[in-house]
Amino acid sequence: MLIHTAFGRAEQVARHWTRASCPVVIHADSAVPQKVYDDFAAALSDDPLIRFSRRHRCDWGTWGLVAATQDAAELMLADFPSVRHVYLTSGSCLPLRPVEELVAYLAERPRTDFIESATTAEVPWTVGGLDEERFTMRFPFSWRNSRSLFDMSVAIQRRLNIRRRIPEGIVPHMGSQWWCLTRQTLSAILQDPKRPIHDRYFRSVWIPDESYFQTLARLYSTNIESRSLTLSKFDFQGKPHIFYDDHLQLLRRSDCFVARKIWPHAERLYAAFLGEAAAKNRAEPTPGKIDRIFARAVERRTRGRPGLYMQSRFPNRGWENGVTAGKYSVFQGFAELFEDFETWLARTTGAQVHGHLFAPERAEFAGGQTLISGALSDNARLRDANPRAFLTNLIWNTRGERQCFQFGPADNVRINWLIARDPNAQISVISGAWAVPLFRSNADFALLRREAAALQKIEAKMLDELRSPDVKARIRTWSMAEFIEAPMEPLQVILDEIGQKSQRRLAEPPRMTDLTGFGQFLQNLKNEGMHPYLMGDFPVDPAPRHGTPQPKKPYLVKKSAG
Amino acid sequence: MGLWQSYRLRLQRRRWRVRAFRKRRDLHTVANRTGQIRPSDILLFSTARNEGVRLPYFLNYYRDMGVNHFLMVDNDSTDGSRDYLAAQPDVSLWHTAKSYKRARFGVDWLNWLQMKYGHGHWCLVVDPDELFLYPFCDTRPLRALTDWLDASSIKSFSAMLLDMYPKGRIDAEPYRPGQDPLEIAPWFDAGNYSISRNPRFGNLWIQGGPRARVFFPNTPERAPALNKIPLVKWDRRYAYVSSTHMLLPRGLNLVYDEWGGEKASGVLLHTKFLDTFTAKAEEELERRQHYGASKEYIAYAEGVRENPELWCKWSERYINWRQLEILGLMSKGNWA
Secondary structure, X not given: OEEOOOHHHHHHHHHHHHHOOOOEEEEEOOOOOHHHHHHHHHHOOOOXXXXXXXXXXXXXXXXXXXXHHHHHHHHHHHHOOOOOEEEOOEXXXXXXXXXXXXXXXXXXXXXXXXXXXXXXXXXXXXXXXXXXXXXXXXXXXXXXXXXXXXXXXXXXXXXXXXXXXXXXXXOXXXXXXXXXXXXXXXXXXXXXXXXXXXXXXXXXXXXXXXXXXXXXXXXXXXXXXXXXXXXXXXXXOOOEOOXXXXXXXXXXXXXXXXXXOEOOOOHHHHXXXXXXXXXXXXXXXXXXXXXXXXXXXXHHXXXXXXXXXXXXXXXXXXXXXXXXXXXXXXXXXXXXXXXXXXXXXXXXXXXXXXXXXXXXXXXXXXXXXXXXXXXXXXXXXXXXXXXXXXXXXHHHHOOOOOEEEEEOOOOOHHHHHHHHOOOOEEEEEEEOOOHHHHHHOOXXXXXXXXXXXHHHHHHHHHHHHHOOOOOOOXXXXXXXXXXXXXXXXXXXXXXXXXXXXXXXXXXXXXXXXXXXXXXXXHHHHHHOOOOOXXXXXXXXXXXXXXXXXXXXXXXXXXXXXX | OOHHHHHHHHHHHHHHHHHHHHHHHHOEEEEOOHHHOOOOOEEEEEEEOOOOOOHHHHHHHHHHHOOOEEEEEEEOOOXXXXXXXXXXXXXXXXXXXXXXXXOOOOHHHHHHHHHHHHOOOEEEEOOOOEEEEOOOOOOOOHHHHHHHHHHOOOOEEOEEEEEOEOOOEOOOOOOOOOOOHHHHOOEEOOOOEEEEEOOOOOOEEEEEHHHHHHHOOOXXXXXXXXXXXXXXXXXXXXXXXXXXXXXXXXXXXXXOEOOOOOOOEEEEEEOOOXXXXXXXXXXXXXXXXXXXXXXXXXXXXXXXXXXOEOOOOOOEEOOOHHHHHHOOOOEOOOOO
């Protein structure tokens, strides 16, 4: 048992082992003050099954840990001849099942060595980028205390292509440092005539405690089970997860024999597992049962929740892992071209349909609400102080419900680029449709002309943005003339993509605004020197001279039959 | 960031520390029990003025959490809270009648106390109306968090301010000493916070919530900052710059992940909006001792007189930290 802190807990666990007549050899880090160590040793002196081995300095990832283990193991094998398996634990390990069950389990497998051991090429465990190199370089500097020197020495060795020779017969393996080896294997490793060679080699390997026994066991063992009997979970930095009181049920369900690391103040865990034995249990350890929760923690720390912006997640551009939290649709020009488009869209798709969310006066939330999910306000100044946050908040707050909103050149268009590079956005644009409200309004023509010029300029710029190569949204654009020719097909495609309700063909199309005189209106603009081009080619009506004298297109019901 | 700016920030940090050192003369010891502080203790620093009614609940809340010692500055209270605090066995108390404003809203005083007593300790800096929440706070004591932060080499921990309010008028239900303020004010805004990065100090700047919605709809840029970093493994070279919103050196402000992941974070439940608030807003208005020429309080006083109702149909009722985690207001990060 290797310890360096929390001596009270170490004493508790050591006595737990000896109570089941398992001898314990304790190694305490030589950094522990002599006084503390003496008190600790004195407290355990009444127990005949406990020994203390020679103390080494055990810095993380250094040879000291291996040397300590070697000495302790030698002492164990020499002093307790009846020992068949030696289990390496630490002071923060906690036996989860009665020791008798572990003893019985090992007795059934008298020749098996439980040691996680894999070649570097085959496992992705390594953190810090060194895998094979940890066996072919020298590491004279501490990674913890003098990181820059460590990095520099690695860089120099890489540059000069310095490689150490690996001693003959050795194939580097790595794995968890917490093993359980048989007397046979362990003594073969410790009594090997070539041990000085091995020791010299591993002394300057990086993190030898995860490779010394793991490599050498391969030389002598007849039967390796490449897994650790100690349950140990690692986070994304390769640091062990710590178990607390609230993990009690989780640890029970794992059926593992020993777990680490336990928080020293986890009173309930120590009380529960070192207390009375539970009912007999011969189950195989199944650490997989608790993998999920820890895998999720790693996922949360490295990828996070898509579309969430908060105090501890504020991704740089391009690293959002989802600019927004869910899919949404942006309609430009539809509400202008169709009467009551929003109501129709809400009825057809079942989505939440807003008006112009970025309108100059206020955010036109669905149903005329002034506040919406998450207490998001419709106030235009609050919104425009950070339009990006407004949109990402809205999508985050309503996750699970598809959002649709109207957009156009008269709105705050600063948000256009964010939407364009968001894969969750579906953008449909009928260009030039902003002219319809102007056409129907009753304002002075000079004013309309100025307005039209301004809107056209803005929309042209928006369309340019939508054509940029970096765009990620699903974008469709039509000129108004093009759209009016065959409105049903594009609508059907858009709705299919939203795909919430009816898979059937569109039964009821939206009603198009009466466009009689629109061509003339455009012509008037042209005559005034303002050239409207975004809506495409509109004939001055009455369009078709031949045929029926009646204007043909107030409704488009005709095409819907299909 | 260039060397030049880095140098300037270093100078600025020095200035705040010198200032804190000068302001130590503002403070007069009432009860100094700092001798009790053991090397591993978790310390809490706070400034209070006429918060007597809140103190019993405040002290017990943090004692239960695992705070070992309280270091408090009493800014000339007249409600007897000085005697109350001085009588607590785990409180060290200083008194000052000097200007809160000229001590940069108490920051100088607390910087000084932290410099002197906080070195090497985990220090929590909160106001008496702030209740700290962190992931697993219902099952793990604060020391579990600080041990984990130590093991992960994390030096500062973020906890955003979350304004809590009652349903109905703010002054409808009187708050009794010792009462859980969340019984009266359990509501909050879940999703209307806007965040931007402060390029100079590297911290995030968060605004929003009911205060922006109700009191600052037309001047959102003036809405109070909600980002806070209240828990820091203190070193005497550190300094808070403005309240606990940001610190120097800048590295301590990097409590957020920039590459898509989530770091662990908590929340400060801000229980300012109790019946005590109306009186407080009026008083602060007269004293003009608060940030930004007390604009915040002017706005409050006006807003409150008109219609002190912060609740709306989209308000969320507080249940526990897991709820706040799911809503995306805080995160477990890598802690499981």
